[in-house]
Amino acid sequence: MTLIDSTPAQIRTACDAAAHAGPAWAALPITQRAAHLTTLADALQAARDTLVPLADEETGLGAARLNGELDRTAFQLRGFAEQLLAGRAQPVQDDAAVPGAPPAGRPRLTRVATPLGPVANFAASNFPFAFSVLGGDTAAALAAGCTVVVKAHPGHPQLSRAVFELGTGLLPAGVLQMVQGAGIDVGVSLVRDEAIAAATFTGSVRGGVALWKEANARPRPIPFYGELGSVNPVVALPEALAANGAALATQLAGSITLGCGQFCTSPGIVIVRDDEASQAFVKQLAEGLAAANPHAMLNAGIRAGFNAGVARLHGRTGVKSLLALPAREAAPGAHLFATDAASFLADEVLHEEVFGPSCIVVTVRDLDETLRVLQAVQGTLTVTLWGADADTPDNRRLIAGAQAIAGRVLFAGVPTGVAVTAAQQHGGPWPSSTNAFSTSVGYAAMERFLRPVALQDAPAWLIEARGQA
The missing domain is CATH 3.40.309.10 (Aldehyde Dehydrogenase; Chain A, domain 2)
Structure with missing residues (x-):
């Protein structure tokens, strides 16, 4: 397959579509958002006989490894759906009002979380399912209520296209977008786009640092969650x-x-x-x-x-x-x-x-x-x-x-094999990642795309709506 880089206009269109779809996706009831993630997991496994041979043709990783990775990807999607139903994407911390002046007195404060907005997800070469179009970063962002623009990895373009088409056929219009290209220009254009609110990256130190600098050089800098390299002593x-x-x-x-x-x-x-x-x-x-x-x-x-x-x-x-x-x-x-x-x-x-x-x-x-x-x-x-x-x-x-x-x-075993669970931490100090306080594996990965907001003396209907979303 000849890989043709997405043009600046195509990148802009993808980001704009994700931005327009964002408010409706963020406002979707939690039960419906969770149902979408579960449907994606089911569809991935149903398409196994098509997707795994395609992945093997492009990566040479072998059917056994790729089948296991496909199942892991489905497990992640279902896991985030379970987290949604447990209320983890809508944490509410409520401090009742106390009469009197500060510091003893206070107004009612309710701390909630709001989705950041469209996320740029740079797919990885070494995990064509689990860190790619519908992989962990995409699953976490979708669970948080963010739309996603995936930068497909040039190492598996046909698989990326097939998984993208599967996803867009099941999600509301605009929620999942994809751009492609082997050159750095596509990635830079994506990170620079004004609609993008955060970016995730798994790859080389050189490529990740370049994009991290671009994310911080924007007129309005955005979080860049990069996994760059690790020697794992x-x-x-x-x-x-x-x-x-x-x-x-x-x-x-x-x-x-x-x-x-x-x-x-x-x-x-x-x-x-x-x-x-x-x-x-x-x-x-x-x-x-x-x-x-x-x-x-x-x-x-x-x-x-x-x-x-x-x-x-x-x-x-x-x-x-x-x-x-x-x-x-x-x-x-x-x-x-x-x-x-x-x-x-x-x-x-x-x-x-x-x-x-x-x-x-x-x-x-x-x-x-x-x-x-x-x-x-x-x-x-x-x-x-x-x-x-x-x-x-x-x-x-x-x-x-x-x-x-x-x-x-x-304290036992070897570091290869990263469990997808609530207690996992996959991210460390520089240069292993750009943000040692976040994880790209496990259910805490969703927190990267949620921004805390304190509501002061909010009307009762708003607090109730947050709890029921």
Whole structure:
């Protein structure tokens, strides 16, 4: 399929249509809005036999992975519908009036939430269903009462068109719009459009920062919720490795190569101590990676970025190559590197994400060096701590250090696999995301598109209407 960039006029028309449809969608009774989301979920699953082969043709991710992702997307839509019916999109905090002058006295204040307006959603390449046209960002915005203009990802244009047509056939006119294009001009025009009230983005640091700057340079800046890049450190303490090192190495190798390493939560750094159990674990990790069989990457651009990323690490001062597998036809081989804390801290290149099946092992002498390595990362979606279960002063320091740089801290398992639930936090300090206070996965994602408003001495009918919407 030849991809033709949307023209400025087409982008303006899409944004204008979303703006015109916005008030009616925001005012729709909650039960009806929830019913629309459930209908979208049902329709996605009903169209599985058409959509999954189309997605596989464009991404090469395989039917098993894509079927699971389609089901996750339907689960998200239904989940947000349930949140609507539970009243989560219309939170009301009511403080009764107290006679007298402030500060003891006060008028009646009712805090409510109002939809921001049309949201620009930049679809991701690596999740053609779950982070795309009807993915989590779109579901959250629709649930909040916002219309959506999707910037389709050029990596799966036919799938994007098919899902968009499915969605527009079920939603009120104008609620869901789509623009497309491989160049940055389309994205810039979308973020600059005066009708757009917020934007979501999942992708590269370079692209995300450029759009974030555009969002803040507008005459009226808008929120830009960007997920930009993450190295997701795993801290493997000696006690855990002595007890279960071989199994953990196998599990970690699977996480690094899962989806050919094309996950935002793929582990890119492993921190170990200089002891026998840890070094045995590193050897087992290399063996696990050598036995893995990654599939082809999503597109030539991502593959070129991966090749360039591992090339920067090979031969770098203080860095040793432990594994550099050759490509197997269209699939890249896994790469494993090793360095020490001093070299890692001195070289910012080692702190950068390599999007694909690659990982750096950093050997540290003690907890202090571990914490300095974590601090050098600055911000990440996840930190995994193996062996930090006991209540000790060192573990308390380690956990505090992990919380300081991550949106999610794991004490078991691996960071790939992000549950869609109310307690999830998928977003961390810069550069992992542009807003560490928000999440792009889980039901709190809806809060990004709701602005709080205090109603003072409001008429009773208005408060009742807010509670019944």
